[in-house]
Structures are given as C-alpha cells and as structure tokens.
Amino acid sequence: MLELIQAHQVFEKGTPIENIALNHLDLRVEEGEFLTILGSNGAGKSTLFNAICGTFLLTEGRILLDGEEITYLPEHRRARVIGRVFQDPMKGTAPNMTIEENLSLAHSRATAKPLSFAPSRRQVELFRERLAAFGMGLENRMRTKVGLLSGGQRQAVTLLMCTIVPPRLLLLDEHTAALDPATAEKVMEITEQTVREYHLTTMMITHNMGSALSVGTRTIMMDEGSILLDIAGEERAATTVEALLQCYSAKKNRALDNDRMLLQ
Amino acid sequence: MKLLIGSLQLGLLYGVLALGIYISFRILSTPDLTTEGSFAFGLSVSAAVTATGHPVLALFAALLAGACAGAVTGILQTRYRIHPILSGIITMSGLYSVNLMVLGGSPNLSLVRAQTIFKLIPFLSKNDAMTVLPIVMAVLCGGLITLLFHTHIGMCIRAVGDNEEMVRASSINVDVCKIIAFCLSNALIALSGALIAQYQGYADISSSTGILVVGLASVIIGEAIFGRRGVTLGFISALTGSIIYRYIIALATRYSPLDAYMLKLVSAVIVGFTLAMPAIKRNAALSRQKRGGKRHA
Numbered sequence: 001m002l003e004l005i006q007a008h009q010v011f012e013k014g015t016p017i018e019n020i021a022l023n024h025l026d027l028r029v030e031e032g033e034f035l036t037i038l039g040s041n042g043a044g045k046s047t048l049f050n051a052i053c054g055t056f057l058l059t060e061g062r063i064l065l066d067g068e069e070i071t072y073l074p075e076h077r078r079a080r081v082i083g084r085v086f087q088d089p090m091k092g093t094a095p096n097m098t099i100e101e102n103l104s105l106a107h108s109r110a111t112a113k114p115l116s117f118a119p120s121r122r123q124v125e126l127f128r129e130r131l132a133a134f135g136m137g138l139e140n141r142m143r144t145k146v147g148l149l150s151g152g153q154r155q156a157v158t159l160l161m162c163t164i165v166p167p168r169l170l171l172l173d174e175h176t177a178a179l180d181p182a183t184a185e186k187v188m189e190i191t192e193q194t195v196r197e198y199h200l201t202t203m204m205i206t207h208n209m210g211s212a213l214s215v216g217t218r219t220i221m222m223d224e225g226s227i228l229l230d231i232a233g234e235e236r237a238a239t240t241v242e243a244l245l246q247c248y249s250a251k252k253n254r255a256l257d258n259d260r261m262l263l264q
Numbered sequence: 265m266k267l268l269i270g271s272l273q274l275g276l277l278y279g280v281l282a283l284g285i286y287i288s289f290r291i292l293s294t295p296d297l298t299t300e301g302s303f304a305f306g307l308s309v310s311a312a313v314t315a316t317g318h319p320v321l322a323l324f325a326a327l328l329a330g331a332c333a334g335a336v337t338g339i340l341q342t343r344y345r346i347h348p349i350l351s352g353i354i355t356m357s358g359l360y361s362v363n364l365m366v367l368g369g370s371p372n373l374s375l376v377r378a379q380t381i382f383k384l385i386p387f388l389s390k391n392d393a394m395t396v397l398p399i400v401m402a403v404l405c406g407g408l409i410t411l412l413f414h415t416h417i418g419m420c421i422r423a424v425g426d427n428e429e430m431v432r433a434s435s436i437n438v439d440v441c442k443i444i445a446f447c448l449s450n451a452l453i454a455l456s457g458a459l460i461a462q463y464q465g466y467a468d469i470s471s472s473t474g475i476l477v478v479g480l481a482s483v484i485i486g487e488a489i490f491g492r493r494g495v496t497l498g499f500i501s502a503l504t505g506s507i508i509y510r511y512i513i514a515l516a517t518r519y520s521p522l523d524a525y526m527l528k529l530v531s532a533v534i535v536g537f538t539l540a541m542p543a544i545k546r547n548a549a550l551s552r553q554k555r556g557g558k559r560h561a
Contacts, residue, residue, distance in 0.1 A: 053433070075432065075433070076432065076434075076435050076436060076437050076438070077435070078435075079433055079434050079435035080435040084433055090427075091427075091429060091430060091433075092430055092433075093427065093430060094422070094423040094426035094427040094430060094431075095426060095427065096422075096426045097419070097422060097423060097426055101419055101422075102423075104416075104419065105416075105419055105420065105423055105431075105434065105436070106434060108416050109434060109435045109436055113416070114415065114416055114417035115412075115415045115416070115417060116415060116416055117414055117415055117416075118414070118415060118416045118419050161434070
C-alpha cells in the first residue's frame, strides 16, 4: 500500500522558471491495486514516479509505503522494494551483459552475499522457467547479450528483472510506448499476467486512453500536479474513452475560466 | 635468447598493470589517471620496505598502498562528484610528493644489496626465479580477478560500467561499486610497480611517467587479437597484449633507428591511432557514400 500525503514538489524555486510539478497531492494506492495514470505532458506523472522512487526528495509532504515512511530514504534503498520499468528499453538493462547476468543482478540484489558466484545454477533454472512463461523464446537465449535483443524483448527482460523478487510496488512508466503495436500488446499481456500472478501493487503511466481503462483496476487523470479524475469499479467500467476526453476538456476549461476570472 | 626471455618477464610483470588498467578502462569505462601515481607508489613503497629486509611484506604493502590511492580517486569521483579525469590528476599529483617522501626525499633508491623475492625462491636460481615468479604472479592475479568478476559484487561493478543509470535504479550502491573497482585496479597497478622495483633492483619514480599509455596500449593490442568479448577473455587479452607490447618495444629498440627515448611517443601513437580507428572508418564510409551519391545524381 502506497500513501502520498500532501506531496508537493517545486522545481527551480525562487527563479523566474519556478514550476510546481506536484501540487499538494494526496493519493492512496491499496494493496494489490493496479492503477493507471493518464495526463498530458507536464501533468506531473513522471514527477510523481520520480518522487516515489527518490530520484529527488519532496519539497513538502510525506510518502509511506506499507505504512513505513520512505520520504527521505535514498533512491537505491527504495529500489529494493520498488520496481520500475522505463519507456526507453535501453534504460533498464546492461547491454553488454547476458540475459542471465542481468537477471541475476536483479535477483541477488537483496539476498546474495557479495562474494557468491553469480549467476548460480539454481538462479538460471528459475530464470529459464520464468522467461518460458512469457512465451517469447527468451529462455533459450540465456547467454545472449541483452544489447542484441529487440526493444520488446529487452522490456520483457526488464519487467522480469523488476519482478523476479516481487516488489512491494511496481511502477511502469509508459513501458510499451516505444514499441510497435504488436510488441506493445505482447509486453502488456505479460505485464498483466505477472501482476495478476504475483498480486503486485502497480502504477502504470500511459498515453493510451483505451488501455488506461481496459488494463488495471483504477484510473486517475492528472493535470498540473493534481489529480483531476479518479475512477474505479463500476464507474470506471461504464466510462468510455469519449467520456474521458470530454471530462478532461470540461475540467480543463473550468480551470481556464477560473484563471480568466482571476486575471480580469 | 636473453631478449626473448627478458621481454616475456617484463611483459608478465607489466601485465599485472594491464589487468588493473583493463578494470578501469574497459570494465568501468573510465580512463583512470591515478595509474601514473599509483604505479610509482607501489614502486617506492616496495623499494622502501624491501630495503628494510622484507621483500614479501613489500608486495602486500604495495597492494594496500595502491588500494588507498584508488579509494581516494574513487571517493573524489563519487562522493564529491569531481570529474573522473580530474580526480585522477588530483590523486596523481598528490602522490608525487608522497612517493618522494616514501623514498626518503630522493627520487630513486637502489636495491642492489637488498634481499628481493627473486632471490628468496627455494630450489630456483635468481635467473630462473625471474621467469617463474612473473608467470606465477600474472596467472595468480589474472585468475583471482577473473573469479572475482564472476561473483555478485563483480557483476555489479561490470553493470555500473555498462549502464550506470540502471544500476542506480536497482538498489545497488553505485558509488561503493566504483570505489571498490578503483581500489582493485590501483592495487594491481601498484603491485606491478612493486614487482618491477624488485625485478630491476632499483626504484626510480620517473619510470611511472606515461605508464598509463603503456597499459592502454597493452589492453588495445590484446583486443586487436582476441576481440572484445567477456571479462575472462578480456583479462587474458590484457596479459597477452602486455607481452606482445614488450616484444614490439624490444624489436623497435633493437632493429629500428629509433632511440629508446622515442618509445613513449610510439606507444602514444599506437593508442591514439587505435582509439581513433572507429571514427576514421566511419568517416571513410561516409565520404564513400557521398561520392557514390554524387555519381548517381
């Protein structure tokens, strides 16, 4: 369970380009929930993820993960319990190391003794089994350098690296956006399969309104660092992409009207 | 014959240096200028301790000295975010004074009358020991670090050199990995200096000038033969490259009109040219393409 309490993030504070990226945001993601996040560029989606991961520390507010305060924990400490897949397939893997070495790095990060040999035979067996479940044939290419794989295959390996030790929170940052439609669908399929199987608490940023509604259990829409819309359950099931778009422009316009009133 | 054996001996001893440079240059992808200082540091610590009658202890002292030098560079680079090249230069400059201090204020020290490890090996004459010991040391160092780079911590270090951002996002402490790698690299470099001092029977701190280029040349020559594949082959190729480099030098001084003082220039040209090769090839391909395009237009 993730809780953000009055999370506030200001960049370049006190300069002419001061920018409020998160505006006293409150968010609670329940155990096992799969949250999809929509929003235009600059809405604060990635800032939200960066704040949760500890890429920077919040200007104000608190972050709790399973009730434990992580607001000031350094990035690499949080990474033990938070898995993150980026949009760029190059980002999540070491290109000159083999699939099994990459996976072993992820698998032993929390448990292994620094001087134990890696990857161990037991690990390789486990990786082979888990990769086979993806149905991409990667289990037969364990000694291939990851740099030689396609974008979709690399994302699959990254996804497995993030979930091989089930994280307490999985963050997916538009992880299918750089892939061709067929591959994107495949990666989304193995994502859902993994999340379901290991009952992972997940947050996924997407620009695809269709998959934002069809994947997961709850959808939020962000704008200017706040949550514009938060739907789940029946309400979400009844929502169409058109309705979502309409709702977005309606709320957006009202905000603009308010600004106009202020300026007048 | 003497030339053949002598070059092999030197190649193996400087091979330990090449192993160290392979770690910083290829695994971490950071050329580490500390090398120039840590080689001389190993050399002078070894000479000073050997002169007191403890040639074996001298090697361990040099290892420790090199590791400390590496740690300083590593900490400057990670904890204090100083540019990698600059942090190497800072440590190297500082070490110049430290080395003079270790040698008691003079730039060189003779070990002619001192007991060196080459005179200590049972059942072997000094001449045989001068071949056997370098082989043992090179194989031992090469073997140990190959093993180390196949453990979890070794793999973390390799990943840091390969994709730092990913390691940062995966709960491994990048800074600690880098510092360990620099310690290891410079410990090997210092050990190489320590062995050279005892092998030559004297320590001269100016002998470390340009030593980084010597090591880089060895690594690059090795890669020209073995290609760039895994770490295991990488270490083997660095050792082999170092031996070949010594033979090239021996041939160059013997059969060419070049004077010995020209060697550093030759090494620099080899390294510069090899590193420029990918760009040269790309430019050549590009201009070919342009010419072809014009013809068809």
